[in-house]
Amino acid sequence: MTGSYPHTRLRRTRATAWSRAMHRENVLTPADLIWPLFVTEGEGVEEPIAALPGVSRWSVDGVVARAKEAAELGIPCLALFPNTQPDRRSENGGEALNPDNLMCRAIRAVRDALGDRIGLLTDVALDPYTSHGQDGLIDAAGYVLNDETVEVLVGQALNQAAAGADIIAPSDMMDGRIGAIRDALEDAGHANIQIMSYAAKYASSFYGPFRDAVGSRGLLKGDKKTYQMDPANSEEALREVEMDLAEGADSVMVKPGLPYLDIVRRVKETFEVPVFAYQVSGEYAMIEAAVAAGAGDRDALVLETLLAFKRAGCSGVLTYYAAHAARLLNG
Numbered sequence: 001m002t003g004s005y006p007h008t009r010l011r012r013t014r015a016t017a018w019s020r021a022m023h024r025e026n027v028l029t030p031a032d033l034i035w036p037l038f039v040t041e042g043e044g045v046e047e048p049i050a051a052l053p054g055v056s057r058w059s060v061d062g063v064v065a066r067a068k069e070a071a072e073l074g075i076p077c078l079a080l081f082p083n084t085q086p087d088r089r090s091e092n093g094g095e096a097l098n099p100d101n102l103m104c105r106a107i108r109a110v111r112d113a114l115g116d117r118i119g120l121l122t123d124v125a126l127d128p129y130t131s132h133g134q135d136g137l138i139d140a141a142g143y144v145l146n147d148e149t150v151e152v153l154v155g156q157a158l159n160q161a162a163a164g165a166d167i168i169a170p171s172d173m174m175d176g177r178i179g180a181i182r183d184a185l186e187d188a189g190h191a192n193i194q195i196m197s198y199a200a201k202y203a204s205s206f207y208g209p210f211r212d213a214v215g216s217r218g219l220l221k222g223d224k225k226t227y228q229m230d231p232a233n234s235e236e237a238l239r240e241v242e243m244d245l246a247e248g249a250d251s252v253m254v255k256p257g258l259p260y261l262d263i264v265r266r267v268k269e270t271f272e273v274p275v276f277a278y279q280v281s282g283e284y285a286m287i288e289a290a291v292a293a294g295a296g297d298r299d300a301l302v303l304e305t306l307l308a309f310k311r312a313g314c315s316g317v318l319t320y321y322a323a324h325a326a327r328l329l330n331g
């Protein structure tokens, strides 16, 4: 119990740097960071993404170089996203099942170069592969079909697993996909491949720059509200998480990040499982815009926002600032 003034003065322990360090309740380290990288075709290619100043798409060799850099910085895991060429996109996203697609080539190249020195988390959803930009198969009215999509997602997950993925991360929000993917991984002898479920993924306005990065912005018609969650809901997030855990998810994700830290906290307190959050592209772009406007200091804003994820209960954060933050933390 907190006593009363003046015997208790909460400012006492804040008076010096050593004392603040001694009383700090949460810490951020490079091991808390997962670095999302965008892969593009070619060799020696770096394509800056205008909507995400400071973030580029890299050809596979560049991804390998970034992976080495990440391992040296103490970042434990990368999240890979492909920018599929327009002529490889289709109505049913079949390129997701191609064992030589951009994603699988990137997975194999990083695995060959780094072995187990870094983890590879791979995105399962069809939006980087469909000509309509939705995460699944659609009917004539454009509605995303659940069970038919899950069948394709299982194939996509097995394809990534065969290429060497460590953590399958379904971001599609179909019902039942975690159980279906878990069963398929077990049957295929991949008992130790993890699943990090994007369990509570909201239909958010913060994903705009990401859609530029994977080339789906211009393609997407309508929105994703029939499968991603309503930002008004919190009870429903607990049901989503509960189902994914029951189906075999090893860890769960909340997305977006900072505006949804109340969800992180509720999930953590309710289930006591590893929870991750995604500081998404629009959050990154907001910080960059604030810095460009002279409204704040980048390094301080980055470290404060990332620490806030830890305080809320996250085991780690997916962030485009991962390498930058790790450099700051390593001093």
Ligand SMILES: NCC(=O)CCC(=O)O
Pocket (backbone or CB within 6 Å): 123, 125, 171, 206, 207, 208, 209, 210, 211, 279, 280, 281, 282
């Ligand atoms: N499935 C991954 C994402 O949708 C990322 C969104 C973002 O960074 O805006």
Ligand SMILES: [Mg+2]
Pocket (backbone or CB within 6 Å): 173, 174, 175, 176, 199, 240, 243, 244
């Ligand atoms: Mg779900």
